[in-house]
Amino acid sequence: MSSLVVVGSVAIDSIKTPFGERERSLGGSATHFSASASFYTDVAVVAVIGDDFTAEDEAVFHERKVNIANLKRVAGGQTFRWVGEYGFDLNTAVTKDTQLNVFADFKPELSQDARNAPFLFLGNIQPTLQREVREQSNAKFVAMDTMNLWIDIARDELIKTINVVDAIIINDAEARQLAQEANLVTAAKKILSFGPKIAIIKRGEYGASFFTKDVFFAIPAYPLESVFDPTGAGDSFAGGFMGSLASADKLDEHALRRAIVYGSVMASYNVEEFSCDRLRRLTPDEIKTRVQEFKDFTHFEI
Amino acid sequence: MSSLVVVGSVAIDSIKTPFGERERSLGGSATHFSASASFYTDVAVVAVIGDDFTAEDEAVFHERKVNIANLKRVAGGQTFRWVGEYGFDLNTAVTKDTQLNVFADFKPELSQDARNAPFLFLGNIQPTLQREVREQSNAKFVAMDTMNLWIDIARDELIKTINVVDAIIINDAEARQLAQEANLVTAAKKILSFGPKIAIIKRGEYGASFFTKDVFFAIPAYPLESVFDPTGAGDSFAGGFMGSLASADKLDEHALRRAIVYGSVMASYNVEEFSCDRLRRLTPDEIKTRVQEFKDFTHFEI
Numbered sequence: 110m111s112s113l114v115v116v117g118s119v120a121i122d123s124i125k126t127p128f129g130e131r132e133r134s135l136g137g138s139a140t141h142f143s144a145s146a147s148f149y150t151d152v153a154v155v156a157v158i159g160d161d162f163t164a165e166d167e168a169v170f171h172e173r174k175v176n177i178a179n180l181k182r183v184a185g186g187q188t189f190r191w192v193g194e195y196g197f198d199l200n201t202a203v204t205k206d207t208q209l210n211v212f213a214d215f216k217p218e219l220s221q222d223a224r225n226a227p228f229l230f231l232g233n234i235q236p237t238l239q240r241e242v243r244e245q246s247n248a249k250f251v252a253m254d255t256m257n258l259w260i261d262i263a264r265d266e267l268i269k270t271i272n273v274v275d276a277i278i279i280n281d282a283e284a285r286q287l288a289q290e291a292n293l294v295t296a297a298k299k300i301l302s303f304g305p306k307i308a309i310i311k312r313g314e315y316g317a318s319f320f321t322k323d324v325f326f327a328i329p330a331y332p333l334e335s336v337f338d339p340t341g342a343g344d345s346f347a348g349g350f351m352g353s354l355a356s357a358d359k360l361d362e363h364a365l366r367r368a369i370v371y372g373s374v375m376a377s378y379n380v381e382e383f384s385c386d387r388l389r390r391l392t393p394d395e396i397k398t399r400v401q402e403f404k405d406f407t408h409f410e411i
Numbered sequence: 412m413s414s415l416v417v418v419g420s421v422a423i424d425s426i427k428t429p430f431g432e433r434e435r436s437l438g439g440s441a442t443h444f445s446a447s448a449s450f451y452t453d454v455a456v457v458a459v460i461g462d463d464f465t466a467e468d469e470a471v472f473h474e475r476k477v478n479i480a481n482l483k484r485v486a487g488g489q490t491f492r493w494v495g496e497y498g499f500d501l502n503t504a505v506t507k508d509t510q511l512n513v514f515a516d517f518k519p520e521l522s523q524d525a526r527n528a529p530f531l532f533l534g535n536i537q538p539t540l541q542r543e544v545r546e547q548s549n550a551k552f553v554a555m556d557t558m559n560l561w562i563d564i565a566r567d568e569l570i571k572t573i574n575v576v577d578a579i580i581i582n583d584a585e586a587r588q589l590a591q592e593a594n595l596v597t598a599a600k601k602i603l604s605f606g607p608k609i610a611i612i613k614r615g616e617y618g619a620s621f622f623t624k625d626v627f628f629a630i631p632a633y634p635l636e637s638v639f640d641p642t643g644a645g646d647s648f649a650g651g652f653m654g655s656l657a658s659a660d661k662l663d664e665h666a667l668r669r670a671i672v673y674g675s676v677m678a679s680y681n682v683e684e685f686s687c688d689r690l691r692r693l694t695p696d697e698i699k700t701r702v703q704e705f706k707d708f709t710h711f712e713i
Contacts, residue, residue, distance in 0.1 A: 197593045411702050
């Protein structure tokens with residue numbers, strides 16, 4: 110029985126960073142999310158792939174014991190492809206090409222097990238699709254991500270979807286754009302006014318901030334000397350956050366704060382290598398060590 | 412007897428922000444620093460002013476009980492003037508005009524009291540002058556600031572000065588520029604290799620990071636919904652940091668971490684109004700409240 114479900118993309122990426130490039134790199138929001146969340150809980154992926162998705166591509170799900178009963182393979186179809194590049198400002202990806210392929214006609218249909226999972230994450234896909242998944246689910250806690258594209262071309266639909274989730278997890282540029290507010294605190298308040306109880310703003314190398322109507326919490330990023338490939342940082346953050354919550358099966362403030370730390374730890378590991386390579390060989394002890402480091406480098410007595 | 416000395420500018424600014432403008436605004440690094448530090452300890456200012464510096468301008472030092480025995484008035488001279496403007500990105504000031512005036516021939520000469528103060532801050536002035544002050548002082552802990560101008564035109568002199576201080580407190584763009592490194596962690600390490608034991612990187616709305624050879628500490632910024640005038644944020648940060656250390660008269664890690672929190676609190680208040688207006692009516696209780704808020708919004712249990 111799955112305790113956490115993610116709907117999102119499973120993709121084949123081509124990525125170029127200042128430190129290297131990879132022609133065929135397993136990617137997609139659901140991939141990074143589930144690889145990350147799998148360290149904490151039983152996670153199921155709702156997504157679509159084509160015939161070109163090989164057994165080698167699929168291996169990460171088996172290694173990480175991710176449930177792929179809802180990973181639909183379209184005969185004769187091609188997997189979603191993304192070509193992206195990062196400059197020395199690793200905070201922003203430049204999209205060189207996107208081919209939706211089998212994703213263009215994706216109609217997610219959740220199995221009974223997936224419907225009954227208590228935690229649901231709506232990865233970055235078209236907001237109407239996110240809402241359809243949310244409507245199929247009986248989850249008690251639903252979080253979502255989105256991106257600038259949907260704010261640009263489907264803002265009204267997006268706001269309808271935001272209205273039916275418990276938490277939104279987005280990056281700071283998107284938060285400002287979505288709220289049409291330059292100040293991040295004001296932007297977060299406006300986003301909360303769209304309906305969710307929680308807004309989490311991912312700030313890349315600057316860390317993450319958490320807002321509810323009454324509570325603010327913030328954490329700096331892990332001080333990485335080399336960020337190799339930022340692709341999937343946000344999704345592995347969300348995976349650590351939701352996985353940790355699902356594992357604790359609690360939604361109190363203590364659990365939420367801790368979940369943000371776990372999310373930050375997973376993102377910090379994810380960016381150390383291409384694709385999910387680092388998460389595939391990550392150990393629970395490494396997670397524990399870095400969580401303790403987060404505690405140490407943020408701690409002070411007054 | 413002063414426990415803390417600051418050398419830097421006392422200036423008359425003209426400031427324009429998206430929220431208002433002020434033609435004649437009391438400013439300068441030594442002004443903001445001493446107003447801030449005065450909440451914690453006895454602080455003396457080493458600086459120079461002209462005839463145009465009025466009793467009203469001077470009032471802030473008397474109100475805050477700042478020692479101005481080393482504030483030299485040049486007969487017939489004009490006070491240092493800075494004209495600056497901020498856009499909606501309040502992290503960066505655009506300098507419209509700078510008139511050095513009496514500052515052009517400033518030769519700081521410390522009184523015996525100032526020489527014997529155990530804590531010294533070298534505000535942002537020409538690095539050779541900073542070094543001359545450092546050589547006159549018997550301080551046991553010396554920190555400094557600098558700016559892009561000196562990195563551009565006096566890098567070698569600047570590095571010589573950095574070599575004779577205990578701590579450098581600079582903003583992130585300056586840290587990257589000084590170290591010629593894009594990654595902040597790498598930049599901080601390189602700056603430490605220039606000599607100081609401590610590098611503190613101010614990151615504006617993103618908070619502050621603290622580096623020694625062995626220790627990393629970071630704190631997010633106070634979540635302000637409106638930043639009115641960022642002028643002097645860095646100097647009031649440094650004032651809170653050095654004032655808190657001088658008051659504790661300790662340099663252990665606990666004292667250093669706490670000093671960064673006090674610095675962050677002072678900067679957060681300073682930017683709420685023009686000039687030192689907010690610090691002039693700040694109360695110890697308000698400081699205490701915000702220090703507690705910092706503790707609350709960074710705290711988590713693992």
